[in-house]
Amino acid sequence: MDEAVGMEVGQLRAFLAVAEELHFGRAAERLRMAQPPLSRIIRRLEGELGTRLFERNTRSVRLTASGQALLGPAMEVLEAVRRAEAAVRAADDGEIGLVRIAFAGLSTHRLIARLARVVRHRRPGIQLELSSQNFAQPALRKLLHGDTDIALGRWDVIPAEVHTEVVMRDSLVVALPDTHRLAEAKRLSIAQLAGEGFVSLPPHEGAVLNDRLQRLARKHGFATEVVQIVPDTQTALALVGAEVGCHLTLASVARNATDPHVVFVPVEDSPRDVDLRMAWRRDDRSPALRAVLQEALNLGEAD
Numbered sequence: 001m002d003e004a005v006g007m008e009v010g011q012l013r014a015f016l017a018v019a020e021e022l023h024f025g026r027a028a029e030r031l032r033m034a035q036p037p038l039s040r041i042i043r044r045l046e047g048e049l050g051t052r053l054f055e056r057n058t059r060s061v062r063l064t065a066s067g068q069a070l071l072g073p074a075m076e077v078l079e080a081v082r083r084a085e086a087a088v089r090a091a092d093d094g095e096i097g098l099v100r101i102a103f104a105g106l107s108t109h110r111l112i113a114r115l116a117r118v119v120r121h122r123r124p125g126i127q128l129e130l131s132s133q134n135f136a137q138p139a140l141r142k143l144l145h146g147d148t149d150i151a152l153g154r155w156d157v158i159p160a161e162v163h164t165e166v167v168m169r170d171s172l173v174v175a176l177p178d179t180h181r182l183a184e185a186k187r188l189s190i191a192q193l194a195g196e197g198f199v200s201l202p203p204h205e206g207a208v209l210n211d212r213l214q215r216l217a218r219k220h221g222f223a224t225e226v227v228q229i230v231p232d233t234q235t236a237l238a239l240v241g242a243e244v245g246c247h248l249t250l251a252s253v254a255r256n257a258t259d260p261h262v263v264f265v266p267v268e269d270s271p272r273d274v275d276l277r278m279a280w281r282r283d284d285r286s287p288a289l290r291a292v293l294q295e296a297l298n299l300g301e302a303d
Helices: 009-021 024-031 035-049 065-092 106-122 136-144 208-219 233-241 251-256 287-302
Strands: 054-056 061-063 097-104 126-133 150-153 162-168 172-177 197-200 225-229 247-250 262-266 276-281
Touching (some): 009 065, 061 065, 097 136, 106 150, 106 162, 106 233, 126 136, 126 287, 136 150, 136 276, 162 287, 172 251, 197 233, 208 247, 247 251, 276 287
Parallel strands (some): 097 126, 097 150, 197 225
Antiparallel strands (some): 054 061, 172 247, 172 262
16 A cells, blocks of 8 residues: 555556557657656556556557556546646636625625626636625725725725725715605705705714715805714615605615615715725735636726
């Protein structure tokens, strides 16, 4: 058994070539080598195994019983080697692996669904682990702590150890009940909503939409009146449909919304810093991560 363990892959390839050709000259040509070195490889293998694998004379070559017994195991070993080599190449090319993605908010759902489909079809060896967050800041913290590989969201402050790229251009819109006086407007200024009640997401660190609402209101000389704070965008839109108030949100949210009692009107003075970004750690060299990033950026370019 110890001698068998010493067999090399090259010896098994040589053995199978001779076994299939039953001719040392043709086997040598197939292996792109001279015949004498091939004969030496076979003799060395026979010596290690302590048995003859071929009966050969000047006219013919045939397998011995030991040679017949080695055929199956040799094929299995070479197939295992082939699979191992393919797996290593696939890993190097980013074709296999696990990539964890934390995404925040209704605005990311369509992109995440498209990305998951593309990865599943084009890179079936990569597994995506998706986790939804209510807000972008927790997703960024997960990234910094190494609990996810990619974060999707909007952030005003990006840590130095994180790199980001825009994957979806976006803009601000106001969600209004379909009975609102401005429901049929093509565009509106936040100034037109002075005195209106707003449904708002919770104020928290890095709350981009809350910040943009306060900025725009100050720009036009008024303070917003928040009539209700809700935990997420879906709840905010439900309250808008119930005529509780209006809500500042994103064009990407409008594309995902389905409530027929809610209309979305673009904000004409929308700032340009509300685009959706994909973030990852600068020191992460995972080929699978790079492959998923490329697919995501390609989707962003297509939009």
